[in-house]
Amino acid sequence: MLKKITIEPVTRVEGHGKVTIHMDDKGNITQSRLHIVEFRGFERFVQGRPYWEAPVLVQRLCGICPVSHHLAAAKALDVIVGAGTGHGLTATGEKMRRLMHYGQFFQSHALHFFHLSSPDFLFGVDGDPAIRNIIGVALTYPDLAVQGVMMRKFGQEIIRATAGKKIHGTGAIPGGINKNLSIAERDEFLKGADPLNADKMVEWAEGALDFFKNYYAANKDFVDNFAHFPSNHLSLVRKDGALDLYHGVLRAVDTEGKKILHDIDYQEYADYIEEEVRSWSYMKFPYLKEYGKEKGWYRVGPLARLNTAEFIPTPLAQREFEIYKALTNGKPNNHCMHMHYARLIETLHAAEMIRELLNDPDLLGNDLVVKGTKQKEGVGLIEAPRGTLFHHYRINDDDQIVMANLIVSTTNNNEPMNRSVNFVAKAVMTGKEEITEGMMNSVEVAIRAYDPCLSCATHALGKMPLEITLVDQDNNIIDRKRSH
Amino acid sequence: MSNLIKFKIDSKECMAEKGTFIVDAARENGIYIPTLCNMPGVKPKGSCRICTVRINGRLMTSCTTPVADGMEIESNVADLQNLRKSIVELMFVSGNHFCPSCEKSGNCELQALGYLYQMLVPRFPYDFPIRKIDATSPKIIKDQNRCIQCKRCIKTIKDEQGRSLFAFRNRGHRLEVVLDQELGHLMTEELADLAMKNCPVGSIIKKEIGFNTAIGNRKFDHHAIGSEITL
Ligand code: SF4
Ligand code: FES
Numbered sequence: 001m002l003k004k005i006t007i008e009p010v011t012r013v014e015g016h017g018k019v020t021i022h023m024d025d026k027g028n029i030t031q032s033r034l035h036i037v038e039f040r041g042f043e044r045f046v047q048g049r050p051y052w053e054a055p056v057l058v059q060r061l062c063g064i065c066p067v068s069h070h071l072a073a074a075k076a077l078d079v080i081v082g083a084g085t086g087h088g089l090t091a092t093g094e095k096m097r098r099l100m101h102y103g104q105f106f107q108s109h110a111l112h113f114f115h116l117s118s119p120d121f122l123f124g125v126d127g128d129p130a131i132r133n134i135i136g137v138a139l140t141y142p143d144l145a146v147q148g149v150m151m152r153k154f155g156q157e158i159i160r161a162t163a164g165k166k167i168h169g170t171g172a173i174p175g176g177i178n179k180n181l182s183i184a185e186r187d188e189f190l191k192g193a194d195p196l197n198a199d200k201m202v203e204w205a206e207g208a209l210d211f212f213k214n215y216y217a218a219n220k221d222f223v224d225n226f227a228h229f230p231s232n233h234l235s236l237v238r239k240d241g242a243l244d245l246y247h248g249v250l251r252a253v254d255t256e257g258k259k260i261l262h263d264i265d266y267q268e269y270a271d272y273i274e275e276e277v278r279s280w281s282y283m284k285f286p287y288l289k290e291y292g293k294e295k296g297w298y299r300v301g302p303l304a305r306l307n308t309a310e311f312i313p314t315p316l317a318q319r320e321f322e323i324y325k326a327l328t329n330g331k332p333n334n335h336c337m338h339m340h341y342a343r344l345i346e347t348l349h350a351a352e353m354i355r356e357l358l359n360d361p362d363l364l365g366n367d368l369v370v371k372g373t374k375q376k377e378g379v380g381l382i383e384a385p386r387g388t389l390f391h392h393y394r395i396n397d398d399d400q401i402v403m404a405n406l407i408v409s410t411t412n413n414n415e416p417m418n419r420s421v422n423f424v425a426k427a428v429m430t431g432k433e434e435i436t437e438g439m440m441n442s443v444e445v446a447i448r449a450y451d452p453c454l455s456c457a458t459h460a461l462g463k464m465p466l467e468i469t470l471v472d473q474d475n476n477i478i479d480r481k482r483s484h
Numbered sequence: 485m486s487n488l489i490k491f492k493i494d495s496k497e498c499m500a501e502k503g504t505f506i507v508d509a510a511r512e513n514g515i516y517i518p519t520l521c522n523m524p525g526v527k528p529k530g531s532c533r534i535c536t537v538r539i540n541g542r543l544m545t546s547c548t549t550p551v552a553d554g555m556e557i558e559s560n561v562a563d564l565q566n567l568r569k570s571i572v573e574l575m576f577v578s579g580n581h582f583c584p585s586c587e588k589s590g591n592c593e594l595q596a597l598g599y600l601y602q603m604l605v606p607r608f609p610y611d612f613p614i615r616k617i618d619a620t621s622p623k624i625i626k627d628q629n630r631c632i633q634c635k636r637c638i639k640t641i642k643d644e645q646g647r648s649l650f651a652f653r654n655r656g657h658r659l660e661v662v663l664d665q666e667l668g669h670l671m672t673e674e675l676a677d678l679a680m681k682n683c684p685v686g687s688i689i690k691k692e693i694g695f696n697t698a699i700g701n702r703k704f705d706h707h708a709i710g711s712e713i714t715l
Contacts (some may be wrong), residue, residue, distance in 0.1 A: 048617060049585075050625055059587035164699025168584065171698065179698035207528030307581075369696070398619035399691055 012162055019421055019443055026076060027431035032422035034414075034447065035281050043404040051077055051395045052174050054404070058391070059168055061408070065103035067159060068384030068409075070348050071246070072391040073099055074172035079267065080395060084370025086247040092365035098246050100162035101173055101382070105245060107155025108202070108385040109343050113208060116448060117340055121215050125222075125445050128439030133376040144211070147170040150195050150348075151235030157196070158354060161185045167388045176369035183364065190358050198355035202316065205348040209320060212344050226313045227446045229334035230255035231290070232297065233304035236383050236410070237263070241310035242348065243321075245383040246353025251308045252288060252298055257332050261288060265380040275407065285414050297415035298386025301450060302342035306417040307332040314356065317349035336420055338364050339449045343385075384409045386450065404477030420446040491555040493537075498551075504544035504623075506557060507535055514556075514715025518561050518568060518597055520684055521634035521670055522547035532572050534597070538564060569601035577608045580615060580629035581685070582643055588686030590702030594632060595685075596709035599641045615660075619702040623676035631661050631687040641679045643667060649675065 018035045042058055049057065055073040059066035074097070075085065081088055089097075115134045122141060123132040131140070132268035138145035156166040159179060163169025171177055194200050216223050234252040238244035250269065252261035266270060275284035276293055298304070306325075312318045324345060325335065333342070358365060380391040387409035394403040410417075424446045428439045487502040493515050499510035505528060510517045522533040531614040537546045538558040546559070558564065575581075575594060583589045610678065613627035637650040649667045653660050671679075680690045701706065 050619065050689065050691070050694065051584055053587065056587070056695060060584060123609075170695045173695050174692075178696050179700075231536060281485065397623075400619050 003102050007025045019447075021421075021425045021429060023429070027433075029422070029426045029430055030426045032278060032418065034418050034421050043406055045399045046393075046404045048400050048402075050399050051080060051401050052394060052399075054105075054174055054391075054393060054401060055174075056168075056170055056404070057432055058404075058484030061406075065104060065108050065385050067100055068382055068389050069391070070163065070169070071101055071172055071385070072380045072382040072389045073393075075247075075382060076378040076391045076393050077174035078380070080393065081174040082374055083370045085267070086371070088370065088372075089176050090181050090365070090367040090370055091362040093235070093368055093370070095287075095357055095360060095362050096162050096177040096180060096368075097172055099181070099354065099363065100159055102353045102357070103155045103162065103244050104343050105155075105385055106205075106347060106354065107152045107159070107349040108147055109350065110151035110155060110208075112385070113344060113347070114144065116153070118144065118148070120441075120445055120448075121212070121340075125441055128438075129437055129441070130192045131197075131443075132290065139205055146171075147195075147207070151201060151204055151208075154189075154201050158189065161189070174367065178368065179445060180357075180365055180368065181363040185362065188252075188357055189354075191479070198351070198358055200357060202348070202351040205344070205351040206316065209344045209348055212341055216341065223337045224335050227449070228334060229336075229419055229423055230334045231299045231331055231416055231419075232260060232291075233307040234261065234298040234300055235305040235308045235380045235388055236381055237309050238265070238313070238370060239263070242313045243305060243309035243311070243317075243346075244313075245305075245346075245350075246380075250381065250388075253332055255310050255334060257307070257330075257331055260291065266390075267379045270392075273407075275411075281414070283411050283414050284407075285460025287415070298412070299416045300412040301339060301385075302338075302346050303333060303339045304387065305344045305383060306345065312345070312349050314349050314352035316352055319343055320348060321346045336423075336446065336449050386410065387412050410450075417447060417450050421447065487647075489553040491551050491557065491650065493557045494560050495507030495557065500551050502553075503550050503648065506537060506544075506549050506551055506709065509640075510557075510559070511713050515548050515559065516713040516715065517708060518600070519547055520593060520597070520632065521636065523636055523682065526636075529635060529639075532571065532660065533631070533647055534568050536564060536567060541703060547599050552623060554572045563658050565601065567598075569603060570611065571593060572597045572601055573603055573606065573608055576603070576633050577606060577610045579602055579632065580612065580614070582629075586686040587689060588630075588683075590671065590699065591697070592686055593684035593709060596704040599704070600708055600710065618663060619691075621663055621689070623671045623673065624663070624690055626663045627687050627689060628660055629687075630685045632685055634684060635661065636682050636684065637679055640682050641674075643670070645675065649679070 020030045020033045020035065021029060024030050024476055040063055046054055046057055054077060055070045057072050059070040061069050078088060086351060087094065118137055119132045119134060122137060151377065159169065160166045163171035164179065171179060176422040195204070218430060232252055232254050236244060236248040237251045238248045244358050249263040250261060250266045251263050253260065254260050272289055273286055274289045275286045277284055287298065288298065289296065304322065312321045324341060377394045382389050389409050390405070392408035393401055396402050421443055423441050428442045429435065432439070437443070488499050489500050489502050491500070492500065496515065498509065498513040500512055507517050507519055508524065509520060517537065520534045520535050522535060524529050528547040531550040533545060535546040536543050539549070539555060546553045572594065581594070583595055586592070589595060611712055618626040618629060638648050638652070643649065647667060649664055650661055650670060651664055653662045676690050679688045695711065
């Protein structure tokens with residue numbers, strides 16, 4: 001008899017995930033699938049709309065990392081208005097956007113680490129769910145919780161100063177930015193009272209990294225082995241191989257570190273990347289054309305970025321990068337839980353970049369927008385906190401969008417997330433008749449390592465409403481459980 | 485000889501020149517009465533009704549009614565404010581007003597009135613009409629989703645020969661304000677700027693400049709609509 005276990009979070013607005021685990025009559029896990037109801041609607045909503053609306057409209061995809069969509073769309077439109085890519089913008093335009101982006105990285109990574117993941121580290125994956133949440137962290141480790149809140153706040157204030165609002169602003173416009181930074185704003189970020197200043201943020205980012213490293217030292221087995229499997233890795237890198245979250249060329253390496261996508265111009269992404277549709281999922285499965293569906297899938301996000309990049313162009317993060325790379329002898333890191341480690345190195349890098357940019361007088365400049373010869377099509381890529389994000393638009397003669405293709409980070413990570421879930425399900429559920437809360441959380445932990453844009457993974461208060469249904473191969477319900 | 489006459493708005497003693505329309509007279513006396521279709525200096529038509537006041541128990545549009553000596557006008561009273569709020573709400577539900585992605589947001593009079601009347605939950609069902617956008621003019625986009633048919637564009641956007649660039653088309657619920665195809669193609673930069681400015685909502689959008697005003701610098705970012713009038 002074949003059994004099917006379904007873990008289904010009750011639908012919430014921004015995302016809906018469902019995990020189905022198939023078990024044969026001997027209790028072996030035969031297959032696991034993560035179904036995600038994705039946001040493809042936006043590709044349709046923008047059709048017919050004037051192109052300059054896209055950065056403001058499409059960012060509504062997400063309430064956690066809207067800046068990434070805002071900037072990816074703006075970058076695609078830079079191409080359309082003839083401003084080119086990357087350094088095509090004015091110094092003020094590019095650097096204001098970078099500041100916005102690093103502010104976004106900083107707040108999003110802080111949210112992810114402190115609010116979503118730290119409960120698992122502090123109380124254990126199978127710890128009591130009553131305290132294994134951000135409230136529990138606030139009660140038991142108040143200093144840490146305060147840091148998490150303040151780091152987010154700092155990042156959000158950076159976003160407000162560059163985009164106009166903390167969430168869903170309008171700063172990036174085709175060809176540039178609509179505001180510069182005032183001296184007062186800059187001074188507030190650089191010299192503001194503790195803790196809300198750039199120096200403190202760098203210090204706290206280092207502290208968070210130390211916290212993780214200590215946790216790692218004490219839980220090496222779990223961190224190294226939980227959902228560890230080989231994969232390819234893809235991200236943007238700066239032309240010289242440096243980590244660059246805002247702009248660069250597209251690179252992929254295989255599990256041994258061999259380059260399999262050779263620093264291509266992302267305007268040509270469609271020549272290299274294909275998306276597969278599978279009948280059971282609304283979300284597509286992207287892969288590198290040259291290597292095919294079986295071998296061409298890849299991971300994106302912090303782990304992937306630190307595998308493709310050769311160095312980090314800020315000193316403190318570079319020092320940590322070297323320690324981190326030494327763990328795998330310089331080879332790509334395929335440990336799923338090291339994603340958190342990589343994320344914290346990036347958090348430190350973002351803090352350093354924010355500080356560096358704030359000291360750059362270009363941010364105060366008045367030359368905000370450039371335009372050139374109008375184009376009909378443009379692609380914008382950016383490294384969102386959760387991984388590479390693709391925006392591709394085509395317009396007609398009347399300036400209306402006629403085609404939009406978005407490959408969001410979660411889609412890029414679709415295959416690896418499925419594999420992680422399967423890996424964990426095999427490890428914790430094989431031969432088990434009953435699903436415990438700890439098992440369910442293990443599956444969640446695997447999904448959450450990728451930090452996809454799903455409400456089921458955001459889990460803000462530690463309460464992910466779950467319904468588990470166990471059915472046999474004729475779809476007869478054997479058991480059904482709700483987590484609360 | 486002075487033509488000044490005395491009248492009262494909500495019991496406040498006011499003075500204005502004879503023949504002045506009530507909205508304008510109110511403004512001169514530091515009292516804000518909301519308007520949408522009305523524009524200073526343009527002959528009023530009284531089509532949106534947002535400026536409704538009560539005189540001797542009768543509801544009148546204050547943009548079309550001149551003040552008279554000894555007139556007692558009610559404006560800022562609960563039932564009239566509620567009526568105005570309903571008009572704003574009806575405008576919202578009868579079009580497709582998605583403020584989050586509209587570039588007129590922050591500069592939009594309809595949105596500003598929504599805030600003024602604290603329109604928090606919809607009291608009327610949404611129509612979700614299917615409306616088109618006309619992007620064929622090289623200078624502007626005419627988005628029917630957002631048009632409240634106030635006619636301000638028809639009345640103020642004219643070429644050198646006095647021809648209106650905008651006009652009504654169809655009747656009844658299919659009525660719409662459209663851009664004349666031929667004149668629309670000849671539209672000057674200045675007229676395009678003026679059309680966008682005069683449209684109280686985001687139905688006339690100048691091409692390629694979207695969102696170039698940063699949040700914080702928009703008309704209603706710091707002050708409620710009408711607050712510049714109120715003493
Ligand atoms: S386009 Fe604007 S100005 Fe013209 S009728 Fe519609 S809402 Fe009024
Ligand atoms: S403003 Fe008076 S009726 Fe519209």
